[in-house]
Amino acid sequence: MNILLISLLGCLVVALPSASVQKVKWCVKTQKELDKCKHLASKSADLECVLQPSIIDCIKSIAKGDADAVTADGKHVYSGELKPYELRPIIAEKSKTEPCYAVAVVKRDTQFTIKDLKGKTSCHSCYQRPGGWDLPIGRLVSDRIIDWDVSDDMPLERAVSQFFLRSCIPGISKAVYPNLCSACQGDSVGCWILPCQVALQCMKKGVGDVAFICQGGIPGE
The missing domain is CATH 3.40.190.10 (Periplasmic binding protein-like II)
Structure with missing residues (x-):
């Protein structure tokens, strides 16, 4: 193995x-x-x-x-x-910085679980950062909640755009993945210029159903 x-x-x-x-x-x-x-x-x-x-x-x-x-x-x-590689993690290297704990934030009266996120609106702290993208999207893929395989011809971003109804992911290209920017407020020039701290604002304004953020020592999240 x-x-x-x-x-x-x-x-x-x-x-x-x-x-x-x-x-x-x-x-x-x-x-x-x-x-x-x-x-x-x-x-x-x-x-x-x-x-x-x-x-x-x-x-x-x-x-x-x-x-x-x-x-x-x-x-x-x-x-x-993931398949077809199926390598097994056994040891983690200790980072000199504080770890990032990826957190999914939902409204107080929310009734759905992580398995029910398909078709929801998501808010993310930042594209290709631990709390806003890497860890939560990786978890959803690993648990087969998002149906995507690394060997697929489809980019992961496309699979995410098909999974969520719409999203706000600062740092991603609106021109390539418009659905992943459509939940951003005031996004007339592209969500790639938005600050990484908009995830909670997205939730506070009632736009998103879930926000993925980093609770820890990762700057910008």
């Missing part, structure tokens, strides 16, 4: 090699990472560097057994857990 070693803020993804493999094959995505890996490999005969164009390609390589480890951002943690 492949094994995924992760951190939520700065991730280390590892599939432990079998007993027959002598070297740890480290997957890198850039020339800078490759240079660093080669430097480390020059100090250890147990390390081999594998260059791939993206983190998803590295995850695919790990799943196929062509690589054993990769350094990744938190937003790709859930991708590695």
Whole structure:
């Protein structure tokens, strides 16, 4: 079984090699990472560097057994857990900053649960940030509440836009995903310019059914 070693803020993804493999094959995505890996490999005969164009390609390589480890951002943690890769998280790296605890905020008289979010209006603190996007959307995908697979041709953002009735996600492109901006107030020029703190305002104005925010030490959320 492949094994995924992760951190939520700065991730280390590892599939432990079998007993027959002598070297740890480290997957890198850039020339800078490759240079660093080669430097480390020059100090250890147990390390081999594998260059791939993206983190998803590295995850695919790990799943196929062509690589054993990769350094990744938190937003790709859930991708590695999904089919067809099914890597398993076992260790989290401790961050020097305070952790972000993703929180879903709803109105006091709300009767629905996380499993009932399809067709609701969502407010997010920020696109591609832990509290507003990575952790809550990753959780919804991991629990198969949002039906999306990393191997699909459909972008995750498109699947999210089809799941929620409408959303306000500061930082996302209105031109590409208009439905993910349609719940933003005063959004005449695109929600990519909106501050990341609009999620609770969206809820207070009665626009959203749920707000995804970060309770912790992540600046801007």
